[in-house]
Amino acid sequence: MTSFNDTRHLWALGAFLAAVGLVGMVVRREMVPDDFGTKGPYRASALDDIAARPSLFQADATCHACHESVEHERAGKPHEAVRCAHCHGLAVDHVALARRGAEDPTVTLPPAAEWDGDFLTKADLYISKDRATCLSCHEAVVGMPADFKKIDVAVHLEEQGASEPLSRETCFECHGGHDTAP
Numbered sequence: 001m002t003s004f005n006d007t008r009h010l011w012a013l014g015a016f017l018a019a020v021g022l023v024g025m026v027v028r029r030e031m032v033p034d035d036f037g038t039k040g041p042y043r044a045s046a047l048d049d050i051a052a053r054p055s056l057f058q059a060d061a062t063c064h065a066c067h068e069s070v071e072h073e074r075a076g077k078p079h080e081a082v083r084c085a086h087c088h089g090l091a092v093d094h095v096a097l098a099r100r101g102a103e104d105p106t107v108t109l110p111p112a113a114e115w116d117g118d119f120l121t122k123a124d125l126y127i128s129k130d131r132a133t134c135l136s137c138h139e140a141v142v143g144m145p146a147d148f149k150k151i152d153v154a155v156h157l158e159e160q161g162a163s164e165p166l167s168r169e170t171c172f173e174c175h176g177g178h179d180t181a182p
Contacts, residue, residue: 058091060084066098073178078149082137087128087177088112094125134171 004011035044063084064071074080085091094109101107115121115128119136131153140150157165164170175181 056090056092058085058095062095063088063091070178073176077179077181079178079180087133089121089123089125091125129172129177130168131171132168134175 033043033045036042038044039047060071060083070084094112097107097109101109112125112127113123115126115130115133116123117130117132135153138149138151140152144150154165157170160174162170162173164173
């Protein structure tokens with residue numbers, strides 16, 4: 001019996017760890033869904049849950065349903081491939097209001113806000129006439145494809161005779177947002 005007394009603390013630790021393991025297995029069985037792991041390391045029904053969520057990204061066709069003139073203005077132009085959301089935000093609330101407005105004429109759509117200059121903005125819909133937006137794609141950087149329309153900002157603005165080269169709206173002195181031809 002003296003050997004048991006000498007190792008009693010180890011037996012108590014072993015019993016405690018076994019109890020914790022048993023409780024852990026019971027909790028896991030109760031907490032983990034039945035379809036976990038059947039199609040990979042996740043809950044298989046999660047795919048259906050995700051598919052049922054409304055999309056935050058509007059297709060350009062959604063925008064063009066109301067803004068047909070913009071669709072025609074962009075047709076065949078370089079910015080035809082640029083999604084509306086790139087320059088105007090996700091417009092989730094705007095589209096929801098527009099859909100409600102189609103059914104209820106008392107619903108009014110607020111005008112788009114001015115872009116706050118933050119590429120991670122929380123603004124729903126905005127108008128971006130800021131050179132930072134244009135230069136996010138068109139500023140010449142290493143690794144850009146050779147055939148992509150890129151500019152050296154200082155040289156381009158000098159060549160074009162920009163009246164206010166440091167202005168946020170300097171690109172729009174010559175270019176439109178949808179139809180970019182000067």
